[in-house]
Amino acid sequence: MRESWYQRVVVWFLASLSFACLIGQFYDFWSMRLFACWILIPASVALAMIAWRARSQSPSPRSAYVWIVHGTIAGVVAAIAYDLFRLPFVLSGYPLFAVFPRFGQLLTGASATDFGPLVQITGWLYHFSNAAALGIMFLAMVSGWRRLTLIGGAMMWAAAVEIFLLLTPYYVYFKLKLPYSEFLALTISAHLVFGVVLGLWCWYVIGRKGQAAGVAVTR
Numbered sequence: 452m453r454e455s456w457y458q459r460v461v462v463w464f465l466a467s468l469s470f471a472c473l474i475g476q477f478y479d480f481w482s483m484r485l486f487a488c489w490i491l492i493p494a495s496v497a498l499a500m501i502a503w504r505a506r507s508q509s510p511s512p513r514s515a516y517v518w519i520v521h522g523t524i525a526g527v528v529a530a531i532a533y534d535l536f537r538l539p540f541v542l543s544g545y546p547l548f549a550v551f552p553r554f555g556q557l558l559t560g561a562s563a564t565d566f567g568p569l570v571q572i573t574g575w576l577y578h579f580s581n582a583a584a585l586g587i588m589f590l591a592m593v594s595g596w597r598r599l600t601l602i603g604g605a606m607m608w609a610a611a612v613e614i615f616l617l618l619t620p621y622y623v624y625f626k627l628k629l630p631y632s633e634f635l636a637l638t639i640s641a642h643l644v645f646g647v648v649l650g651l652w653c654w655y656v657i658g659r660k661g662q663a664a665g666v667a668v669t670r
Contacts, residue, residue: 530579
């Protein structure tokens with residue numbers, strides 16, 4: 452599939468629907484469960500199909516295959532680093548992981564008192580879905596492949612996403628029992644960690660792919 456500006460837009464838009472699922476819930480535009488079943492899952496299938504069609508261009512860091520497949524991997528790896536950074540605070544009593552079962556309850560239609568395995572697994576899967584979406588969206592936007600572009604750009608992207616989330620009712624909606632100033636400091640620092648890891652992973656993987664394909668990738 453030939454790279455083009457509209458292909459970037461389509462991939463970016465399809466990935467962004469993971470976040471739209473949650474944002475719409477905040478403003479009562481739709482329920483997460485309805486959106487996930489009828490829009491998010493088909494959009495994920497569409498991304499998989501686009502990646503499959505572009506698989507022959509996989510050595511090129513500017514193909515939809517790389518944006519989707521490596522964007523997904525980079526996003527998930529960055530999310531693991533993000534969660535590991537927050538884990539010591541969680542073990543100290545900060546409710547930073549409390550939103551994950553809430554995601555699961557909203558997606559499965561479970562009651563607010565249901566914290567069973569299905570709710571927990573679904574909530575964590577949605578968390579990593581958002582992380583994968585961030586990776587895909589980032590690579591779909593990037594036009595340069597230098598280390599500074601990828602690492603610096605990923606940090607700015609992660610910070611921009613966090614600022615956007617802070618403008619939504621996220622904190623109030625989930626009733627986080629944490630002083631807002633502490634929540635702000637922890638969530639911004641964690642997102643910067645996400646951005647650094649996302650950028651490093653993309654630079655390392657895309658750099659190797661680009662060099663193998665004869666694409667100039669500078670350090």
